[in-house]
Amino acid sequence: MAYSILPKEFYELPTLDLAQKLLGCLLVKESADGVTSGYIVETEAYKGPIDRAAHSFNYRRTKRTEIMYHSPGHIYTYVMHTHCLVNVVCEEVDQPEAVLIRALEPVSGIDLMKQRRGTDNIKNLTNGPGKLTKAMNITMTDYGNTFYASSLYIAKGFSPEHISSGPRIGIQNSGEAKDYPWRFWISGNPYVSR
DNA sequence: CGGACGATTCTCT
DNA sequence: GAGAATCGTCCGG
Numbered sequence: 001m002a003y004s005i006l007p008k009e010f011y012e013l014p015t016l017d018l019a020q021k022l023l024g025c026l027l028v029k030e031s032a033d034g035v036t037s038g039y040i041v042e043t044e045a046y047k048g049p050i051d052r053a054a055h056s057f058n059y060r061r062t063k064r065t066e067i068m069y070h071s072p073g074h075i076y077t078y079v080m081h082t083h084c085l086v087n088v089v090c091e092e093v094d095q096p097e098a099v100l101i102r103a104l105e106p107v108s109g110i111d112l113m114k115q116r117r118g119t120d121n122i123k124n125l126t127n128g129p130g131k132l133t134k135a136m137n138i139t140m141t142d143y144g145n146t147f148y149a150s151s152l153y154i155a156k157g158f159s160p161e162h163i164s165s166g167p168r169i170g171i172q173n174s175g176e177a178k179d180y181p182w183r184f185w186i187s188g189n190p191y192v193s194r
Numbered sequence: 195c196g197g198a199c200g201a202t203t204c205t206c207t
Numbered sequence: 208g209a210g211a212a213t214c215g216t217c218c219g220g
Contacts, residue, residue, distance in 0.1 A: 044201070053201070064216060082213055083202050100201060130202045140215095170201055195220090207209085 003028055003037075003155035008148045011072035015090040015097040018072075019045040020184050022088065026157040027104060029136040034112045036136045038104030038126050039157050042185040042192045044168045046087070048096035053174035056096035067144050068096035075152060077143040083130030086138050088147060088154075102129045102169075102183070105191040109136075128193045162187040169194070 003026060013021060020043075028037040048056030048068060055078070056065045067076045067089060074089035076098050087098040104126035106113055113125045113135035126132035133139070138152060147154045168183045185192045 046201075055201080062217070078201080079215055080200065081202055085201060087201085102201090128202070168201075173200090197217105197219090199217090200215105203212090205209105205211090 003153075005148055005153050005155050008071075008073045008146065010154075011088065011090065011147070013072075013090075015045045015047055015099060016182065018088070018090050019043045019099045019182070020163055022099060022101070022154070023163060023184060023186050024157045024160045026107065026155040027101065027132075027136070028153050028155055029138060030151040031137045033137075034109050036109030036112055037107045037155075038132070038136070039107060040101055040103075040154075041105050041189045042101075042103035042183070044100040044102055044184070045090075045182040046098050046100060047182075048098070051180070052177040053168065053171040053180075054096075054098075054177075056098075059096065061096070065096060068098050069094050073146045073148050075142050075145045075147060075150070077133075077138065077140050079140060080130065084133040084139055085129045086133055086142070086152075100129060101132065103127050103185070103191055103193045104132045104135075105189060106135075123190060127191050160186040 046054035048054040056068045072090050076087040078085050087100050090097045125135045142152045164187045165181045165184050
């Protein structure tokens, strides 16, 4: 194992804190055709109970959101249109909050990412939540596993010099929640989605 | 069982 | 900036 996997204790932080602490960490996926990895450069926090933009708003509990009620560090994958999105489950059991991973800076397995994405433009491989899952072959089969004990895991990376924050993206119909500044990214990083 | 609805992306204009 | 692609989940009948 070449990377230092973060232990499950790492995830025992408030959602907004964890969303920022995940920036700079290394997301790694081991699959049959190779290993891909990238630094997390952009995240969004979804605080279910009080957040109209979250699937788990007001403790809404369905088959899909069930995993958010589990312990922190679980993997929540979700199919949106034709794409799969990946989240880190946060907070204690029965507290349905999560952090969406929106963008990565490619580190290894770049040729494989290019092949899966059908482009040679490195900046276009993982600069969006649906793009990075395709580049790394993250699918619904990862749903319910954990980021500290599966073929999809998060390892120690670097500490960003400066973090920016702002409103989240793609949630225009979420009332007052659309203005919450719960999107975080590494300032100046060229792989941020927008 | 049918219909509405996206935490998106790509392709034009 | 607008529109289509396209499909699992969820809810109402």
